[in-house]
Amino acid sequence: MGLGLAPLTEEQxxxxxxxxxxxxxxxxxxxxNLDVLRQTVEDPALNRLVAQADLAVADGMPLVWASRLQGQPLxxxxxxSTLVRTLSERAAARDRSVYLLGGNQGVAAEAAVRLRTDYPGLRIAGHRCPPFGFERDAREREAIAGDLRRTNPDxxxxxxxxPKQDKLIVDLRSVLPGAWFVSCGISFSFVTGEIQRAPVLVQRLGLEWVSRMIQEPRRLGRRxxxxxxxxxxxxALSSLRLRSR
Incomplete structure (x- = not known):
């Protein structure tokens, strides 16, 4: 549907x-994920935004299934949400530092403690929870950039x-051209347990969204x-049409 995804496993x-x-x-x-893809299909500007990513991967079983229907299986x-843990674990083994930016107030700090506890040796360069409306506050945006310059995470x-996180990443890449930025949504809340993640089997069945909606029905029901x-x-229909060509 107009967006390229890298055919990589999590390990790759x-x-x-x-x-x-x-x-x-x-x-x-x-x-x-499916919702991000939907928004890029409905808004060409968001498609162009995601197209700037160096690596876009499928965060959702519906996308994996669609790729199989299309005949180009991912x-x-x-x-x-998994990469926050697995990439942090591997970063610790390679002596790389991480920075947590986002989440509800206090969640990034708590997530930093949890990750450091779970992965001994992990270097947490810093953490920050920007206040609501930070994207319209030039001083707050400069404070974020300044903290990244000072801590210099990997x-x-x-x-x-x-797309708030992704627009911010585009702005911040020039601040740390040698770092990798990872869009991760609500992941810090999963790390802290503020929101419970679905069991692995439920994730593999593509039903993690049900667990999320049960916990946050008012916010996620419409989505x-x-x-x-x-x-x-x-x-699914689009993928089948492409396969039949």
Whole structure:
């Protein structure tokens, strides 16, 4: 549907990022779920935004299934919420530092403590939860950039939701051209337990959205039921048409 996704596994994605860091190359890793894809289809400006990512991967089983229907199968789902942990673990082993940017107030700090506890040796360069409306506050945006310059992390996880986090990443890349930025949405809340993540089997069945909606029905009901399900059907039909060509 007009967006290219890298045919990589989670392990290959992690190696891509860490090998690039070893070469001194920075970048932007953007996991794309069904809702992000829907928004890029409905808004060409958002399509152009995600197209700027150095690496876009499928963060959602519906996208993996659609790729199979299309006849160009992606090997696996690569979830941003999982990468916050797995990439941090590997970063610790490679003596790379991470920075947590986003989340509800206090969540990034708590997530930093949890990650440092779970992965001994992980270097947390810093963390910051920008206040609501920060994107319209030039001073706050400069404060974020200044903190990144001062701490100079190797990997920056940005959890502010699409497209806010991704627009911020585009602005910040010039501040740390040698770092990798990772869009990760609500992931810090999963790390802290503020929001419970679905069991692995439920994730593999492509039903993680049900668990999310049960926990946050008012916020996510429309996204999943009104917008998501019809778009998933549209995606499947589009993929089948491409396969038949």
């Amino acid at each position: 994605t992690i190696e891509h990022v860490l090998d690039a860091l070893d070469r001194g190359d920075g970048g932007w890793l953007c996991p794309v 090997p696996a789902r690569v979830a941003g 990997i920056v996880f940005v959890g502010l939701g699409f 999943y039921l009104v917008d998501g399900l019809p778009f998933a059907a549209r995606l």
